[in-house]
Amino acid sequence: MTGLPFGEWLSQNQxxxxxxxxxxxxxxIYCVALAAGxxxxxxxxxxxxxxxxxxxxxxxxxxxxxxxxxxIGLVYSxxxxxxxxxxxxxxxxxxxxxxxxxxxxxxxxxxxxxxxAKGMGVGAVRMLWQIRLPxxxxxxxxxxxxxxQLTVGIVxxxxxxxxxxxxxxxxxxxxxxxxxxxxxxxxxCVIFVAAVALVFDAVFVVVRRFTTPRGARx
Amino acid sequence: MSAATTxxxxxxxxxxxxxxxxxxxxxxxxxxxxxxxxxxxxxAVVLAALYFYIQDRELDNIEVNLLNVDTLIRFTIEHIxxxxxIAVLVILIAVPLGVLVTRPRTKRVAPLxxxxxxxxxxxxxxxxxxxxxxxxxxxxxxxAVITAYAILSVLxxxxxxxxxxxxxxxxxAKGMGMSPAAVLLRVELPLAVPIIGAGARTALILxxxxxxxxSFLGAGGLGxxxxxxxxxxxxxxxxxxxxxxxxxxxxxxxxxxxLQRWATPRGIR
Numbered sequence: 001m002t003g004l005p006f007g008e009w010l011s012q013n014q015x016x017x018x019x020x021x022x023x024x025x026x027x028x029i030y031c032v033a034l035a036a037g038x039x040x041x042x043x044x045x046x047x048x049x050x051x052x053x054x055x056x057x058x059x060x061x062x063x064x065x066x067x068x069x070x071x072i073g074l075v076y077s078x079x080x081x082x083x084x085x086x087x088x089x090x091x092x093x094x095x096x097x098x099x100x101x102x103x104x105x106x107x108x109x110x111x112x113x114x115x116x117a118k119g120m121g122v123g124a125v126r127m128l129w130q131i132r133l134p135x136x137x138x139x140x141x142x143x144x145x146x147x148x149q150l151t152v153g154i155v156x157x158x159x160x161x162x163x164x165x166x167x168x169x170x171x172x173x174x175x176x177x178x179x180x181x182x183x184x185x186x187x188x189c190v191i192f193v194a195a196v197a198l199v200f201d202a203v204f205v206v207v208r209r210f211t212t213p214r215g216a217r218x
Numbered sequence: 219m220s221a222a223t224t225x226x227x228x229x230x231x232x233x234x235x236x237x238x239x240x241x242x243x244x245x246x247x248x249x250x251x252x253x254x255x256x257x258x259x260x261x262a263v264v265l266a267a268l269y270f271y272i273q274d275r276e277l278d279n280i281e282v283n284l285l286n287v288d289t290l291i292r293f294t295i296e297h298i299x300x301x302x303x304i305a306v307l308v309i310l311i312a313v314p315l316g317v318l319v320t321r322p323r324t325k326r327v328a329p330l331x332x333x334x335x336x337x338x339x340x341x342x343x344x345x346x347x348x349x350x351x352x353x354x355x356x357x358x359x360x361x362a363v364i365t366a367y368a369i370l371s372v373l374x375x376x377x378x379x380x381x382x383x384x385x386x387x388x389x390x391a392k393g394m395g396m397s398p399a400a401v402l403l404r405v406e407l408p409l410a411v412p413i414i415g416a417g418a419r420t421a422l423i424l425x426x427x428x429x430x431x432x433s434f435l436g437a438g439g440l441g442x443x444x445x446x447x448x449x450x451x452x453x454x455x456x457x458x459x460x461x462x463x464x465x466x467x468x469x470x471x472x473x474x475x476x477l478q479r480w481a482t483p484r485g486i487r
Binding site for chain 2: 062066067068069070071072074075076077078080150153156157159160161167169170171173174175177178179182183185186187189190191193194
C-alpha cells in the first residue's frame with residue numbers, strides 16, 4: 001500500500017471525489033423519492049384490505065432476500081442501461097421499509113379515534129389527510145429513514161455495473177489491489193459513503209423534530 | 219420481533235430482521251409442512267427455465283466458460299461453504315456475547331458493545347472489504363470481515379430474545395431450584411430461539427449477499443463468475459449467474475427457516 005498519504009491524495013482528487021459525493025447524494029434522493037412514491041401509493045391502495053396488505057408486504061420481502069448484487073446483475077442484463085438499472089433496483093430495495101411502515105402506520109389509528117372523527121362528520125378524504133396520515137407520520141418517516149440508509153449502501157454496490165457514485169472507488173480499489181493509491185480509494189469509499197449516510201440521517205432527525213404532530217411525538 | 223413482517227421498523231437493523239420471506243412465526247407445530255415445498259419447487263422451475271433458455275442460445279467461448287456447469291457447481295459449493303462458515307462464526311461469537319451483556323453482573327457493558335457493533339455496520343461492506351484486501355486476501359480474511367459485519371444482527375436479537383423471556387417463568391425456574399446456568403441453558407436460551415434464529419437468518423442472508431464481493435480477494439464463490447461476466451460484458455452470463463445467486467439466497471433462507479423451526483422448543487413453535 002504505497003502511494004500518496006490520504007490527505008494529499010484527497011486534495012489531488014478533490015474534484016472527482018466531490019463530484020462522486022454529489023452523484024451519490026442525488027441518486028439516493030431520486031431512488032428514495034421513487035420508492036416513496038410507489039411505496040406510499042401501494043400502502044394507500046392496500047392498507048384497508050388485510051390480505052392484500054400482507055400479500056404486498058410478502059412479495060416485497062421475498063425480493064428483499066435476493067442479494068442486491070444478483071438483482072443488479074439481473075436487471076442490467078435485461079435492460080442493458082446503467083442508470084435505469086441503478087435507480088430501479090435501488091428503489092426496489094428501498095420499497096420494503098417504506099411500504100411496510102406506511103401500511104402498519106395507516107392501520108394503527110385507534111378505532112375510537114376513527115369513530116370519534118366519523119361521529120363528527122369527517123369524510124373519507126379528510127379522514128385520511130387529517131386523521132390517519134398525521135397519526136402514521138412518525139412510523140412512515142422511520143420507514144423513509146431506513147430506506148435511505150439502505151439506499152446509500154446499495155448505490156455503492158451498484159457501481160459495479162453503473163459508473164455512478166462513490167462505489168466506484170471501492171471497486172477500483174478491489175480491481176487493482178496492490179497497486180498505488182488503492183488504499184486511498186478504499187478509505188475514501190468507506191469514509192464518504194458513511195458520511196453521506198450520516199448526513200441523510202441528520203436530515204431525518206431534523207425533519208422528524210419539526211413535522212411530527214405534537215400529540216404523536218414519542 | 220418474531221412478527222418482523224408486520225411490525226414497523228425504526229432503524230436499519232430492524233429492517234434487516236425482516237429479510238426472510240418466511241420469517242413469520244409458523245402456526246403449525248410440525249417442523250415441515252406441505253406449503254414449505256412451494257419455494258424449492260419455484261426455484262427448481264426457475265433454474266430449469268434458465269437452463270433451457272441458455273441451452274437454446276449460441277454461446278461464444280467466454281460465455282461457455284462462464285456458464286460451465288461443473289465450474290458453477292463448484293463455485294456454488296464454495297459460496298455455500300463461505301456463507302455457512304460466516305453464519306456459524308457469527309452465532310458462536312454473538313450469542314455468548316449477547317448472554318454476557320444480559321447477565322446482571324456485566325450488564326453495564328451492553329451499550330458499549332452495541333455501539334461498537336453499530337459502528338461496524340455503518341461502514342459500507344464494499345469499502346471494508348477493499349480496505350482489508352490491501353493487507354490480507356483469501357478465505358479467512360473475507361470470512362472475518364463479513365462475520366464482523368453481520369454480528370450485530372445476531373447480537374441484538376440475542377439481547378432482545380433474552381430480555382423478552384417472562385420474568386415469571388424465570389422465577390418459577392429459580393423456585394424449582396435450578397442453578398443460574400441451568401436457567402440460562404434450559405429456559406432462557408430455548409425460549410429465545412425464535413428471535414435469535416431470525417437474527418441468524420439475517421446474518422446468513424447478509425453473508426450470501428456480501429460473499430460475491432469477497433471473490434475480489436480470492437475467497438471463491440459465485441462472485442468470481444458474476445464479475446468476470448460483467449468485465450467481459452456478457453449479458454447471458456450475467457443473467458445466468460445472477461439468477462443462480464438469487465435462487466441460492468432464497469433456498470438458503472428457506473433451509474435456515476426450517477432449521478430454526480427444528481431448534482425451537484415444541485411448546486412455542
